[in-house]
Amino acid sequence: MAAVGKAFSRALGAGVVTPVVASLTAIAVELVAMGDLPDPVATHWGPQGPNGFAPAWTVPLMTALVAGVLPLVLGVSALRAVARGERGFTLRLLPAVAAGLSVFLGTLLAGMLVLQRGLESADHAGGVGPVMLVALPAGAVVGIVAWLAQSREIGVAAPAAAVEPLTLQPGERAVWLGRSEMSPWAFAFIVAATLAAWAGAVLMWVGGDAAAAGIVTAVAVLLTVLSFTFTVFRVRVDAAGLTVTSGAGLVRMRVPAADIASVTVIEVHGLAQFGGYGIRQIPGATAIVTRAGRAVEVTRRSGRRFVVTVDDAPTAAAVLAAAGEAAHAAQD
Amino acid sequence: MLLRIDPTSSQPLYDQIAGAVRGQAAAGTLRDGDRLPAAREVADALDVNLHTVLKAYQLLRDEGLVEMRRGRGAVVSAHAAALAALRDDALALAARARALGVGADAVAALVRAAAEE
Structure with a gap:
């Protein structure tokens, strides 16, 4: 229990406390600098100096989103699995990335405003090179420290439940x-994201430039194909x-009966065991993970495992x- | 959805398939709104004729346990809850019949006669 507590508090520190502190500090620095800034401020730099501008108030908002919310989403997603007692590479990586990302982006955005204090016009803003020189190493160091501080335990797989073959x-x-x-909920989120991409594509074609519209349309098409292909599988x-056949029938995977060495029921948490959701390939196993929960695990005669999450796995x-x-009996 | 059939049995295959669906609705594993697999998929998996499966689905639809919805195929109706509610009574009746040495066919005939009164 002590080990769980320690791993959890380290993940909490890296994945939640660090992003909260880093983004709030950055926002505080930005608000202090606010009174002394040109309007608009430079927010984007090209080779010839600043080339993108926005009102100053958008910068703290941006900071809250990219240095606060985004890293927090990463951190919290790992934290829930760590709280359940899971360990693994991804669960160690996510809080570390959250910590490093928030420090890097927070420093970058706050430094960007600090550099422009006292300027008449944002056109005179110098390069962001010096800010980068601080932000990048700061983010990297925090990320590496957070990685090293995380629990180094290897995930303990829950014991597989033996399966009694159906008597026929x-x-x-x-x-x-x-x-x-x-x-x-996950499905609704994907549908919403897909619709948003299509809405964005339509808006781009109406008002934006053709190149951006083309890219957004391609993303929308890709999202649509992916959501049709990877959110539902017939088993x-x-x-x-x-x-196992994917929703639109694009992907079909088989384990022939004669190739089955053993069948068990396991508990799957996509992040810890397979590094995510969808069709996952890890050394020694292929997994179709659409959600956390019970899954059928088949071990082939070669030793390779095939895992698919289903309702009523037993x-x-x-x-x-x-x-x-039956297939083995027929062969003998 | 689990389907078990015995082609050597005297009971028609479509009746066995319908019975398996009914049994799972009664047991609560199939619920209101659950989608039944496509008839072709069932026919392929069980290695039976497509029309056998369609006949089973037709039978379930006539009973009101399954609704055919455009684009969604065969969907379990709210009637499943009624079957599930009767399950305990059926189990109790079957246990009592067994204790009294009355066979399953005789019990089924008794229930049918009682239902038609």
Whole structure:
């Protein structure tokens, strides 16, 4: 329990406390500098000096978003898994990235305003080189320290639940048909993001330049294809083995019954074991992770594992184990 | 959704498939709004004729357990909750029949007669 407490407090420090302190400090510095700034201020620099300008008040807002909210999202997403007792590379990396990113962006944005104090016009703003020289190492050092401070434990996999093959009468056939789906909230988020990308694309075509519109449209198309392909999978267990087909049928994966060495039910938390959600390839395993929770895990004769998250994993696993046994019996 | 069929049984295959769906609705594993797999997928997996599966779905639709919705296929209706509510009574009746040495077919006939009165 002490180890869990320590890992959690370190992750909390790196992934939540650091971004909060860094972004609030940066915003405080920006607000102090605010009275003494040209309007608008320079916010973007090219090779010939400043080339992008915005009202000064947008900078603290930007700071809150990119140096505060964004790193916090990264940190909190890892923290929940750490609290459950999970460990792993990604869970060590996310809080460290959150800490480094918030310090880097906070320093950069605040330094950018401090440099412009007392200027008549933002056109006279010098280069951001000196700010970069401070912000980049500061972010890197904080990120590395946060990485080193994180728990170095390797994830302890929950013991796999053994599966009793379904008992079938001679001549009886059993199949299991189901789906591997995202949680409704995650799905709603993806649908919203896709719609937003399309709305952005339409706005760009109407008012923006063609190049940007082309890029946003491409992103929207990509998001649409991805959400059709990777948010829902049809899972089928029958005498032939396990078949997983993506929503639009673009991807199909199979484990033939004769290739099954063992079947178990495991608890999957995408981040710790597979580094994320979707179709995941890690050494020794392929996984289809649409949500956290129970999954069927098949070990092939080669030792490679195939994992798919499904509702009612115990039933699916029992049918699959029976199909594997039947295939082996037929071979002998 | 788990489907078990026995092609050597005297019970027609479509009846067995419908029975499996009914059983899971009664057990609460299939609920109002759940989507049944496409008939073609079921036919492929069980290695039976597509029309056998369509006939089973038709039967379930006539009973009101399944609704056919455009674009979504066969969807379990609110009727599933009614079946689930009867499940405990059915289990109790089956247990009592077993204790009295009355066979499943005789019980089914009794229930049918009682329902038609």
